[in-house]
Amino acid sequence: TLGKREISPEMIEHLEETLITADLGAATVQELIDTIKWKVARKELENPESIQCLIKQELFSILHQQERPLQIDPSCQPFVILTVGVNGTGKTTTIAKLGALLQSQGLSVMLAAADTFRAAAIEQLEIWAQRIGCAFVKHRQGADPSAVAFDALKSARARHIDVLIIDTAGRLHTKMPLMEEIKKVYRILSREHTGAPHETLLVLDATTGQNAISQASLFKDAINITGIALTKLDGTAKGGVIVGISRSLNIPIRFIGVGEKLDDLREFHAKDFIDALFE
Amino acid sequence: VITSGFNKVRDRLQGKVELTESNIEDALRDIRFSLLEADVHLSVVKRFIAHVQEKAVGEVVATRVAHKGKKLKVSPADHFINICYEELVNLMGPVDVSLRFGSRPVAAIMLVGLQGCGKTTTAGKLASYLRSKNKKPLLVAADIYRPAAIEQLQVIGSSLGIPVYTQQNALPPLICKQALEHARSIGCDVAIFDTAGRLAIDDALMHELENIVAMTQPENTLLVCDAMIGQDAVKTAETFSRRLPVSGFILTKLDGDARGGAALSIKEVTGKPIKFLGTGEALDRLEEFRPEGLASRILG
C-alpha cells in the first residue's frame, strides 16, 4: 500500500503496538507516526521500504545525536563524576562498573560514599571498591553528603586521583528537601574545584515508564545533567522512554547497564538499541 | 500532568446536553491517551476502553428512552468520567489485603521482584505492620548475592527491634527452611523472606525461587513492583505468577509522581490483588491497598 503513498491502518496499529509496549509513550508514538505519514504523503521517500524501516530511520535520527561517549579528562585532577537518580535505579552498581572500566583503562579511580542515608549504602559501595581495588572515601552513617563530597575532593587531589566518582542516595525528583540536598552537593563541588562536577550522570532504570521523563526533566532543572546511564536493559523492558527524553532534553546517553556484574556496562549505540525495540 | 486526562475530557464534553456515541468516542480517545501516559499496558487499555464504551453507549440509549430527550441532572462530562472511574475501581478490586497465616506454627511470606523495586525496605515495613497486628515476625536474609544486602536487612531489623535470620555457607532455599525452624525456636510466628532481585527471564534465579517454595511452602508470595514500572509490568507479573504461587502484590514508591498504571495492568492480567502500597523510604510508610486513590491517580 506504500506504493499508493498511504499507510494501512493495520500497519499503523501494529507499529503503535510495538512502540507503545516498548515504552516510547503515546505522545512520542503519535508524533513519529504523523511524521512518517507526512513524509510518505509528500513522496519524500524515494523507495518506501517497510514502514518499520522508515520508523527506524526516524528513531535513528533522534537517538544518534545522543551517542556521545563520556570523555574523561584526567588533567582535571580529578575529573569529577556526580551520580544521581531516583531510588533503586542502579546508581551504586553503575558507579562500580564505571570505576572498574576506567581503572582498566589505566586511570586511577576513587569512589566516594555520599549516600549516608540508606541502610548499608556505604558498606555496599565499600565492598565494590574493595573488589575493584580502587581508592574509597566514606564518612559515618548520617553525615552530610556535601561534607563527604568535599572531603573526597580534597583526598582525591592530595592523592593525584584521575577520576572521582560520587555516589548519592536515591531520591524522588518530587521531594523538594532531597533535591535541595543534591543541589548543595553540586554547589560545593563546583565551588571547590574548577569545572566540577565535570559529568553529572543521571541513572535511569529501563523498566521505568513515562515517569522517566518527569525524572529527567526535574533533575535537569535542579542540577546540570550532562549524561544518562540507562540500566537493566538485560531484562525484557526496552527503555523506549529514552526517545522522548532525547527529543525534549537532548542529553547524551553515556552507558547502558546490561547486568549485575562489574563488566556489564556498555556504550550506547543507537542502531543496536533501535533494533532491540523491534525484537 | 496528573489532572490533564480528566480535564481534557471535561473540556471536550463541556456544554454538551447529552452523551452521544460520537462525543463518547472522542472522550475515549483522550482517556486512552491518558491511560497509556499513566503506564497502563496497551492490551489492558484496549479492553478498558471497549468496556467503558459499551457501558457508556448503553446508558446513552437507556437514558434517551427513559428521559425522552429531557435534560439530565448530571452533566455528561461528569457522568462519563464517573463511568470511567467506577470501571477502574471495579477492575482494581475487590479489595483483599488479607495475609494467610495458615495452621503451621510459623507462617511464611516470600517477597519477590525485579532488582531495586523495594523488597528489602518493604520486608522491614511488613515486619513493622505485622507487629502492630500482634504478630511476632522474623526477617530472613535470603539475598546472598547483592553486596551488603544481608547487612541492609540487619540494619533495618535492628532499627525496628525485630530479629533477622542469616546463615553463612547456605543457599536461599535452605536458609529459608532453617529460618522457619529458627523462628519457631525463638517464639516468632511469621517469617518474611527477603529474596534477591531478579529478572523474570533469568531461569536459574527463577528456579531458585521455585526451590524456596518447594522447601518452605510459603502461605504468601508477594510480588513487589515499583509504581513507576512501564509496559514491562505485564510481562514481569505474568512470568512471576506463572512460575510461583503469587498471592498478591505490593506497589512501592507511590510517594513520587508516577501515575502507577501498572497497578491496573498486573491486577487485570493475573487476577491477584494488590495488598499494600509503599509510600516512602521510612519503615512506617506501608498502607493497605484502597482502589479509590489509585484509580483517580491513574485516570489523571
Ligand SMILES: Nc1nc2c(ncn2[C@@H]2O[C@H](COP(=O)(O)OP(=O)(O)OP(=O)(O)O)[C@@H](O)[C@H]2O)c(=O)[nH]1
Ligand atoms: N539486571 C540488572 N540489574 C541491575 C543493573 N544495574 C543495577 N542492577 C541491580 O539493581 C539493584 C539496585 O542497584 P543499586 O546499585 O543498589 O541501585 P541504587 O540506585 O544505588 O539504589 P539506591 O541507592 O537505593 O537508590 C541491585 O540489585 C543491582 O544489582 C543492570 O544493568 N541490570
Ligand SMILES: Nc1nc2c(ncn2[C@@H]2O[C@H](COP(=O)(O)OP(=O)(O)OP(=O)(O)O)[C@@H](O)[C@H]2O)c(=O)[nH]1
Ligand atoms: N521513595 C520511596 N523509596 C522507596 C520505597 N520503597 C523502597 N524505596 C527505596 O528504593 C530503593 C531500593 O530499595 P531496596 O529495598 O533496596 O530494593 P530491593 O528490591 O530490595 O533491591 P534489590 O535487592 O537490589 O533487588 C532504596 O533506596 C529504598 O529506600 C518507597 O515506598 N518510597
Ligand SMILES: [Mg+2]
Ligand atoms: Mg545506591
Ligand SMILES: [Mg+2]
Ligand atoms: Mg534487596
